[in-house]
Amino acid sequence: MFLRIVSDSFTRKPRRKVLTAAALALGMAVATATLEVALDVGDRLAREFRSLGANLLVTPASDTLPLEIGGVDYRPVDAGAYLPVSDLGKLKTIFWRNNVVGFAPFLDVPVSISSSGSQEISHEEMIGTWYSHSVTVPDGSAFTTGISATDPWWHVDGRWFSDAAEEGVAGAALAQRLNLRAGSQIKIDADGHSRTLTITGIVSTGGREDNSILAPLEIAQELAGRPGEYRRLLVSALTKPADSFSERDPSTMTPVEYDRWYCSPYISSISHQIQQQLPGVEVRAIRQVAEGEGRILTRVSGLMWIVTIAALFAAALAVGATSATTVLERRSEIGLMKALGASRRAVSAFFVAEQLFLALVGGVLGYALGIVLARELGIGIFGTAPELRWILLPIVLVLAAVVALLGSLLPLGRASRVDPAPVLRGE
Amino acid sequence: MVPLVQVEKLEKRFGEVCALDRVTFEVEAGEWIAIMGPSGSGKTTLINILGGLDHPSAGRVVVDGLEIGNLGERELTRYRADKIGFVFQQFHLVPYLTALENVMLAQYFHSITDEKEAAQALGRVGLSDRLTHVPAELSGGEQQRVAIARALINQPKVILADEPTGNLDEANEAVVLKLLRELHDAGHTILVVTHSQAIGNLADRRVELEHGRLARITVPSMAKE
Numbered sequence: 001m002f003l004r005i006v007s008d009s010f011t012r013k014p015r016r017k018v019l020t021a022a023a024l025a026l027g028m029a030v031a032t033a034t035l036e037v038a039l040d041v042g043d044r045l046a047r048e049f050r051s052l053g054a055n056l057l058v059t060p061a062s063d064t065l066p067l068e069i070g071g072v073d074y075r076p077v078d079a080g081a082y083l084p085v086s087d088l089g090k091l092k093t094i095f096w097r098n099n100v101v102g103f104a105p106f107l108d109v110p111v112s113i114s115s116s117g118s119q120e121i122s123h124e125e126m127i128g129t130w131y132s133h134s135v136t137v138p139d140g141s142a143f144t145t146g147i148s149a150t151d152p153w154w155h156v157d158g159r160w161f162s163d164a165a166e167e168g169v170a171g172a173a174l175a176q177r178l179n180l181r182a183g184s185q186i187k188i189d190a191d192g193h194s195r196t197l198t199i200t201g202i203v204s205t206g207g208r209e210d211n212s213i214l215a216p217l218e219i220a221q222e223l224a225g226r227p228g229e230y231r232r233l234l235v236s237a238l239t240k241p242a243d244s245f246s247e248r249d250p251s252t253m254t255p256v257e258y259d260r261w262y263c264s265p266y267i268s269s270i271s272h273q274i275q276q277q278l279p280g281v282e283v284r285a286i287r288q289v290a291e292g293e294g295r296i297l298t299r300v301s302g303l304m305w306i307v308t309i310a311a312l313f314a315a316a317l318a319v320g321a322t323s324a325t326t327v328l329e330r331r332s333e334i335g336l337m338k339a340l341g342a343s344r345r346a347v348s349a350f351f352v353a354e355q356l357f358l359a360l361v362g363g364v365l366g367y368a369l370g371i372v373l374a375r376e377l378g379i380g381i382f383g384t385a386p387e388l389r390w391i392l393l394p395i396v397l398v399l400a401a402v403v404a405l406l407g408s409l410l411p412l413g414r415a416s417r418v419d420p421a422p423v424l425r426g427e
Numbered sequence: 428m429v430p431l432v433q434v435e436k437l438e439k440r441f442g443e444v445c446a447l448d449r450v451t452f453e454v455e456a457g458e459w460i461a462i463m464g465p466s467g468s469g470k471t472t473l474i475n476i477l478g479g480l481d482h483p484s485a486g487r488v489v490v491d492g493l494e495i496g497n498l499g500e501r502e503l504t505r506y507r508a509d510k511i512g513f514v515f516q517q518f519h520l521v522p523y524l525t526a527l528e529n530v531m532l533a534q535y536f537h538s539i540t541d542e543k544e545a546a547q548a549l550g551r552v553g554l555s556d557r558l559t560h561v562p563a564e565l566s567g568g569e570q571q572r573v574a575i576a577r578a579l580i581n582q583p584k585v586i587l588a589d590e591p592t593g594n595l596d597e598a599n600e601a602v603v604l605k606l607l608r609e610l611h612d613a614g615h616t617i618l619v620v621t622h623s624q625a626i627g628n629l630a631d632r633r634v635e636l637e638h639g640r641l642a643r644i645t646v647p648s649m650a651k652e
Binding site: 005008012332337340 | 471475478480481500501504505507508509513515517519521523524528531532534535536537540577
């Protein structure tokens, strides 16, 4: 009988039901699209920001104060502390290992450079690093990383050096001063060691690299007499925007708070985890990027939420208007049901079932429409469609049910409170 | 023996208007009572209070041991489903349900639906061949018979009929009256609001109201016989 009455109400005034389902579908389409993009935008923007450079700097905890003049580290190579390259595989064992998209160790060495065929010696800085190096992770797997992962936007005229070859890349300003170009040979001396490198390209970063020679880390280690060691490490990690919780000192947190913080990819928790894995290091967030990223993500998410809430509110209003008319039209039917012994709950159940069915139809249609919309938005903003998230379907269906029920709350209340006596008298 | 219905000094006020003024009468089980009086005398108000559709302003109404004025909304709902069978002047059938489903609707709100029992009830009112017809496909008399079958389906203690023949032609009125008489003969307690002298004459007693007051209770000559 229940299903008979509910199903019959769909054959009467079908246009109104279609209107309600359409309002719900549109609201849900906007909600799906914005949720899809909002969920995707975090990852997307994080990746976009990662392309602007690393967001964590790892240095030896006991390092001496840096002595840099004009970007050149004038500390003697044996001053300060160094870190073992062999530990770097451990970075891929932290809790948020999959968020560590790349890292590159650096060893700066003051060197004397002379071009082949020239007697002129220039005192410059050589930066030893990895371009694309395979690191063995403790679980036996390999992870390829280097500045190709942490700083993919660095522009090179020519090509990058190969990590295993006697090659190097010259900074644009240095190349101009020393008249270097791709193919040039340079002799490098430091602390009694000497190597000859072939310049494979000219790099332009806008930073101190423009005045340096970038070369494979192993060469720098040999020249510095520091085999298997590095001085600083840049880590590129996907992080969640910083908020007031992430800024708290973990030592003041309760165990539950600590777990929540530890299991959130905050820059602070990832730093903490790196510090746990690499003993004797100090991890600092490169705030400028991290904070900018957080601010933009917060703003984009906020905008998405406002649009979603507005769409849902509009859908709820439309649902409310149509169900108010329905209740008004069916007052005598409701009055009769109550005279026959129908409780408020029984009367409400008919309308709730109708609204839930409409929510199901509107929700599924809205989800489908929203996916198409999200795809268009994704392509428009990021150039690629967002990943299809099936988890959104149940969320959207629940949202549709909540909107349909909240929207018809007042008419439903009115239906359940219909006084049968005057209605049955035709008043 | 305790009367099935006891009405004592019943009052009902709508603001300044006194629709019922200290009305007192009793109804024995199995009696057929005609509630009569001119328009605005309080007949429908009285039947609404007896049916649990309205609350008394003062006085007592006891039906089958339940004092209606003391019942909460949930208990009143149960009271209507269990003890009362309504028959209305405008039939009040659900237009999109068949005759059978209209009867089953009362079963649904009472307990559980039983299609066979509903079909038997329609058979009792002579509508075995109209089970699958919707109200628009039935005559006025047939619709009222569906309403009577619906009123009877849960074996109520009291059948309350408000002008049951008010919208019927003479032929259909005769059919409905015959049906009410049969129900009375079968032992049902019936209270009928009516303007019709013919129905009034069929009742065991006539409760006559004037301006909300009980004017008189009379016994029609047919009942005396």
